[in-house]
Amino acid sequence: MKKILLLAMMLLLAFFVTTACGSNGEEDTPVAEATPTPAPVETAEPSDDPAPEVPDDFDGLFYLAPLANPITLRLGASVGEAGPTVRAGITTDQGAHNQFIYDRIGVDLYYMWALPSAQAGERFNLALATGDIPDIMTLSHVSFFEMAEHGQLRCLRAAFDRYARPEIKEMFESLDNTPLDIATINGELLAIPHVLDPAQGLGQIWYRGDWADALDFTTPTTMDELEAMMQAFVDNEMGGPGTRGLGIYSNPVSWAPDVRAIMHGYGAYVGGSAGNWLLRDGELVNALIQPETQNALNRLRSWYASGIIHPEFVTMNIDQLQAELSAGRVGVISGEWWLGHWGGVVASMEYNPDVEWRVTNVVPAEGQLGYTIRGRANINNFRALSANAPEGAEEALIKMLNWFWEIFFVAEPFAYIEDDFVQTGEPGAFVWHWWPMLIWNAFEQQTNFDMVNAAIAAGNPDSLTSILQVDLFNSYQMLFNDAEFDDWWSHERAWGEWFTRVAPDGGWGTNVDIVRRGAFVESQFTGPPTETHLSRGSILHDMWLEFYAGYIIGNLPESEWDAFVAMWLATGGADWTVEINEQFARMQ
Amino acid sequence: MSKPKSRKKKSGQFKREIPFYLMLLPALVILIIYSYLPMAGIIMAFQNFRPVLSFANSPFVGLDNFRFVISLPTFQRAFRNTAIIAFWRIVTGLSVPLLLAILLNEVRKKWFARMVQTTIFLPFFLSWAVLGGVVREVFSLGGPVNQVIGIFGGDPIMFMGSNTWFRTILVGTHTWQSMGINLIIFLAAITNIDTGQYEAADIDGCNKLKQVWHITLPGMLPIIILLSTLAIGQLLNAGFEQVLMLYSPIVYETGDILDTLIYRMGLGQQLFSPAAAIGLFRGLLSLVLVGIAYWCAYRFSDYRIF
Secondary structure (H helix, E strand, C coil), rough: CHHHHHHHHHHHHHHHHHHHHHHCHHHCCHHHCCCCCCCCCHHHCCCCCCCCCCCCCCCCCCCHCCCCCCCEEEEEECCCCCCCCCCCCCCCCCCHHHHHHHHHEEEEEEEEEEEEEHHHHHHCCCCCCHHHHHCCCEECHHHHHHHHCCCEEEECCHHHHHHCHHHHHHHHHHHCHHHHHHHCCCCCCEEEEEEEEEEHHHCCCEEEEHHHHCEEEEEEEEHHHHHHHHHHHHHCEEEEEEEEEEECCCCCCCCCEHHHHHHHHCCCCCCCCCCEEEEECCEEEEEEHHHHHHHHHHHHHHHHCCEECCCCCHCHHHHHHHHHHHHHEEEEECCHHHHHCHHHHHHHHHHHCCEEEEEECCCCCCCCCCEEEECCCCCCCCEECCCCCCCHHHHHHHHHHHHHHHHHHHHHHHHHHHHHHHHHCCCCCCCCCCCCCCCCCHHHHHHHHHHHHHHHCCCCHHHHCHHHHHHHHHHHHHCCCCCCCCCCCCHHHHHHHHHHHCCCCCHHHHHHHHHHCCCCECCCCCCCHHHHHHHHHHHHHHHHHHHHHHHHHHCCCHHHHHHHHHHHHHHHHHHHHHHHHHHHHHHH | CCCHHHHHHHHHHHHHHHHHHHHHHHHHHHHHHHHHHHHHHHHHHCCCCHHHHHHCCCCCCHHHHHHHHCHHHHHHHHHHHHHHHHHHHHHHHHHHHHHHHHHHHHCHHHHHHHHHHHHHHHHCCCCHHHHHHHHHHHHCCCHHHHHHHHHHCCCCCCHCCCCCCHHHHHHHHHCCCHHHHHHHHHHHHHHHHHHHHHHHHHHHCCCCCCHHHHHHHHHHHHHHHHHHHHHCCCCCCCCCCHHHHHCCCCHHHHHHHHHHHHHHHHCCCCCCHHHHHHHHHHHHHHHHHHHHHHHHHHHHCCCCCC
């Protein structure tokens, strides 16, 4: 009897152990099971007409008409910091918008994972490797072209033509349809590119205006003036002992404060992990290895030697740079238009209310133009559909993009959604942040800039058409017209929003000026990654990253530059250049 | 007549042992699921693996990935760094706790010995995610180490960005973090030594140093040989977490190891096949080293697992 009892216990133990290991409640439970959802309330009959007439009484909701048959779509999501209106702990996979999508469109979203972005990328790679591919996906440049090449993506052309909101189509038309052309392979539209304004990546120099005033410096217009100002910041210890002129960290060419805009002043148009491809004498060359890049590195090298750059920047990560900025020990950062409301900059103003950041263009080195670089098409990523997705998924994908556009860029329906969905959902559960089907209006930033400035000039927000514009108008009111700040809209945060997005001499205002003057060159290559890029790109990336760092801190003599270029070319750079030029020739 | 009896005996024994086999079953299932089934992924090393094509459809390329990675200067450098760092981790990871154990054994105030032992053991419980920040701060230009150097008139050293110092930092901090466990093993070995030998040595006029040399060390020799030989299997383990937390591009020259290279190539840059080739190469070499280690452990210390 004892043996039988023992045997039964062992079997029970084995069962629990194996089931516990094999089960992950979060992954195995579709959203629909966790939250029972009612059936769609109305159904639109799909029309055979590829481009249906827009009804006369079109109110924006036509493009959200429910699918003929509800479907379940699998997807993965990144999670991250959401806004102040979102209840703590609510992430995009739990948000009430999922319920809304089901109620209104008939799409039951099943999140295969919801992880921080770095892990989500790895999880997506794992999903691909095991063949467990989500139905709808956000793809990087490389992944999109790879999946497209291997027939893994569904054509979206018919659904896009039939269901996409006119405003979305107009946006792409305003970009000469270049993003859609890039996503069209062998005549098939295999993704909807998530595009940004090409002006988003323009280089700028941000500096401490309060320090400049105290030392009688005006806005620098040349590299020498910038250097003199930064050196004075350091020599006068404007932020106390350890003050640095230029704030950078171990990845000197990245998305955050880095040296791109400084190097652009030398005509060295570096950018991105793969570098930028520039047209020289009819051939594309990579900016990473050009002579002007060495000139720019020489200048950075001299700044490192004179203490303008932090002596340990090569070992610092981005958090440590943020800490330096927050503590008010950095005088200049170079980067893009949004830096004014980036964490470290806002924190520096919270730390010391006297801090004042200003922004200016790329400053030219002697004999240079002071231009920056702009991509021909600024595609952030691609919204795509797996070839194995269920029937009707194309329509669902397009309608979800429509939905996002609706809530974000159309004022009237926003109110409708707020009423309808916050009440049926849970207060604080409306979270669009990090939603994989997010689509941005590429011209939204420019539109906001124009409309909010017009509203400020008129002293009346009635003409504003989106919640974001109203927020920006309010931030101006709080800063300059004594409107009351709340917990979220602290002075520093309101300043960051207003100065980067609205102020004519702020972040976006400076971009407007750069574009107006045509003070940029264009990166010429927008094609798919080549074979060498895929196989050698990471090795080349490590190579230049390591060399740049060693060169700037003076570990390597100037004569090593030629050896670096030769090594870069021999390790795959030469083959890569040939392949890029071949593709470029085919695309012309 | 005797043979059937023997079979019956064995059969009876097996029946009696069934509950134990069943107890083993869950562990076996887990081992198969998590340790053996993933080995199928080794196939990636022989394919031009593209996630979008899955294992089934990615083209087979034979040993091309191995040829490719071996031709890479970054691989050669990472292999060299791995061997050097792992070797010194083993040397210091055994010698320092050995020395400490001998010294602690001579401490007469037991409360003091226990306090020291506990203090030394504490860092063992902290992960490198935490210790990485501590080490970076301690060895930064404004950190305590450079402050001490400054007191003696020396110039500050950028330890974490110096190819001269980086390996030393890695080995030194690893030893500091992990020596507690070996210290306990060595102390346990010392307590097994017959105290009568020390009393006899005292009577014969043997001083402490000679007692250590002629009694303590020979008494600990089997465990020293055992730990040393088992450590051979760790010759390609240079401490992934620790290096990942402490290194930066400027010290790739001396600090980039096979594991970090695999991490960057595989998960960072999606070069799955070359990364798998490096991983398989490392795994096979480790298997050989573990085999040698066990043979040595059996040969010199009569220690057997199988």
